[in-house]
Amino acid sequence: MSQPYLRFENLTKVYERGQVVALKNVSFSVEKGEFLVIIGLSGSGKSTLLRCINRLIEPSAGQIFVDGVDVTQLSSARMRRVRRKIGMIFQHFNLINRSTVLTNTLSGRLGYMSAWRSLLGLFTKEDKKLAIQNLARVGLEDKAYARADELSGGQQQRVGIARALMQNPDLLLTDEPVSALDPATSHSVMQYLEQMNQEDGVTVLASLHFLSLARRYGTRIIALKGGELMFDGSPSEIDEAKFKEIYGDEAEEVEVR
Amino acid sequence: MRSPADDFQYQPPNLLTLEGFGEALGMLRKRMAERLSPFFLDLVLVAILWVLITYGVSWIVWKEVHYSLVPTWVFLVGILETVALWESFGQSLGYRVARKTLLGESRAKPTFRQRIVYYLLFHISVFPIIGLAWKRPLHERISGLSVAHNVRGGEKPAPWYRTSSGILVALLMAAILATTFSVTIESDTWRRFLANPSKAGRIFKALVSPDFSFWQDAVFKLIETIYMAIMATLIGVLVAAPLSFFAARNLTRTPVARLFYTLIRGILSFFRSIEPIVWAIVFLVWVGPGRNPFAGFLALLIHSIADLTKLYSERLESIETGPVEAITATGGSWLSVLRYAVIPQIINPYISFSLYRWDINIRMSTIVGLVGGGGIGQLLLLLLRAQRFSQAAICVYLIAMLVWGIDTLSSRLRRYYERGRIIQEEVAEESA
């Protein structure tokens, strides 16, 4: 059997301040092409888990293998190389508000550029063409020269997707991509993610709040509670009892249509 | 799609009634503000560009000061026409800042003919002034163009060097840089700057080898400086705190009180706009020779009173009316309202402002000393006149230490008064 695309081994993260344990010995693996949804309460360690993969947060112990490479041991220069192939989408979009949509999209290309070219903002013709293509793919080609803060929330998140597409990623990390959006927009954003997963074969790790979205889009679900892995299986396996176990007894499931 | 002309209300108000006239004036004001402010911005920028260019050129060429090489009327008409042309035939900077552009019916691109009509009629369209409130201006109606919101979207905008505003801004920058540096830095200056470091070297040498035997005298003058600042702050607070109640708009409602308000505000804002150093010069003449610290203190005092009264009364104007109402409702007198509703709200900001003023006064008192206002500033000036640099160095270090120390202390204390007590923090820390 070939080794899995992404493998976590005893991943642990302890925040120095206040001695909060965010992740406790989390181990699992993800195959190439999966759409993995991570669920759990706020503060259960979903964001920390995702950020440990591209080391926006340094793990305290344990290993993460991306395509057979232990990313926890890489030097910062080599880590940058790895990050180029890992796209990330954020809850609050993290766009540069005062720059144009095109510049925001092009910033996905920064990992491939030399320092002086990026300092002067000299993107190549091909990059620009690719950016326009990717914006067209998320339906925003007519907003290319608008400023990012002139866009609505859903549009901004689509710019975030276009930025991730620019990286031509193998792996996409999405940290609550729809929790700042309204339900109708949520589905359109999730559909773009699904499209990337199915057409481009990108492995997607998404942390989500709504179980209905997780069931609809995920091929596999894991649940975290208090930093520990407490469920790993297909979406259909989560029933009422499991739900209560993950979210606590007082939780009610909310449907997003 | 909504046409840009829809913004206008076509129903003119009845000008014969007072209300209608007032309404028309209000609309006119709004309209003027949105039409004229881009126009004036363009006007000012073009004027500045011309003045700077003439100033710089005449300085560099003839070594003389000229602000405009042409007669004033030519200058005025010239900039007006330039701006009119610019706004008709391109997107001017004012419009760019306001994110507006010139567009035809249903957002069509303006034709050349339309632009010419727009430009020519521009000159007469200002005459039916009041009508502008509810009608589009003449030149817009006849040319069929109107000023519309500029939407940036799919097309690539032209690079800055191909837009008129970009070129103007670049020209302006170049003119500012060229004029500024040619006026303030002459070629001779550079020569001296590069050839004379040995002169400054003497000072630097003194700075690194100060005459430490002088410290006691310097410290005593430093203390004099500190006392000037402390006295000015203390007495300033004592005067400004009661005065601020008469300078707060919300506490002065009766006509007599309002008169006081206007008077106090007017006088104090005049006092504040004169630099303390100028006050020191005046007071030096007043108190006569040999009383330098007193003159410096008076200069600081005047400024402190003016500044503190303004800060205090602004704080008073923003107090919450809820507690005042509550105490009044329980039947409290004017004094008890003051004591239980107003003072608790303002006491901490007042302390914080006073500390801030103390900080400024310490800085100021060293400067005021330099014109002869006493303290370490005056000592520094005397030592420099006598070329005793190694003793002056001690003063420089003392001033730097004092300013740094007071700056840190006052910002710490201010944070404390703004945030609340340290004690509670500490208890929470220990119990945690």
Added chain:
Amino acid sequence: MSAKNSGNRWQYAPSSFRSLWKRFLGFMLDWSIVYYFLHASMYLYLVFWGSQTIAGWNYYKNDAYAAFFNPLRLDSWMWWLVLGGTLLLVVLLRSFGRSLGQRAFGFSLQGVERSFVNAIQRSTRVIVFPISILFSPFQLLTSVIRKRPPGRGLLHDHVSGSSIRTYIHPSGLPKKRIWFTQWGWIAIALLSLTIFLGWVIIDANLGVLINRTDEARRVFMDIATPDFSHFAVPDPVFYQRAYPQMFSIINLMVLTVLMALAATLIGAFFAFPLSFLGARNLMCQNRTGYVVYSFIRGFFNLFRSIETLIWVIVFAVWIGYGNPFAGVMALVIHTIAALGKLYSEQVESIDSGPIEAILATGGSRFQIIRFGVIPQIIPSFLAFTLYRWDINVRMATIIALVGGGGIGDLLFYYRNQGDWSQVGAVVLAMIAVVWTLDYISGRVRERIA
């Protein structure tokens, strides 16, 4: 549980280095107050009733040099006596009562488990303190190395079985009114002493103000009726070697504004790159970064606290007295420090989201600054630069006093001539320009913010 056989040896230990530091600050506060009282009363005594020399205090009443600086000189042994006496008084105050310093930092003297401290313990503290003060540096050093506060407290804490700890007010008792506490009395005494002493030190004399009203009226009237004859036409009498050209008031005013502008532009040019090195969030990720950060911040703070006028003095000697460039250079140095600090505080307060996004795409540190930081901070940088220009114009009007050039030359020239109506014209021009720039920069900052 007695202090001696107490199993819990943390009972009178300071809970953290922070509280130890606060305790020290409180001690210093008490010390300064007591010292202030002592020195001030010695000074006042000598000023009003002093003869030539009393046991180590030398009072030079008739010496002009000493009178200019200070009439009070202490022999060196007297200095030690005063310092030592102060120390003793402070220790007494802190041991037998709740001093201002303890109160200000929320401390009080407590025994084991917050118990009452009896007179014997208090006296022990006073007696042991002089020995303890010799040991405490050593004690602190070892505890810093061991990374925990001295376990058994400082020596006098340990011996007396009491310590200065966080004060918790008994919930049943009402708080005393401030006027009835030690603090209140000290505050009132301090305030009155300060005003009295200040009055003596600055040699205030209200009689002079009244006696010389005529003098003042003449000057004020002249200033109030400004003479605008040289407003646009240069005054041929006024001639400075730095200016081969004839300058009118308005010409010099323009020159002053341009000087401020040049200083602001050059200053901003240097402050811009430095501000990134002085921003905690960008630099404090590794040790080298932290060193650079501290260095740059220290530079900003140091150069900010040295006044522009002092720099003018240096550059006036270097470049030439009255040369505008000397003023510009002085303003530049102060501007770099002041703007650099403002800029880097702005960089510290940016939204970290875009930085994270660019980091996640594999961007390097330069790319983060170029694409994540700079677009966010441009507007506030512009606003601060404009604000600085405003301040620099104010400063540029007075730097001529020590040879910096600009409109101040004219002001001080006319002042020395005693031509007060010309002074009035210059002051009016200064006010007009300062007001206008203040207004414009205020409006533009409002727009940008």
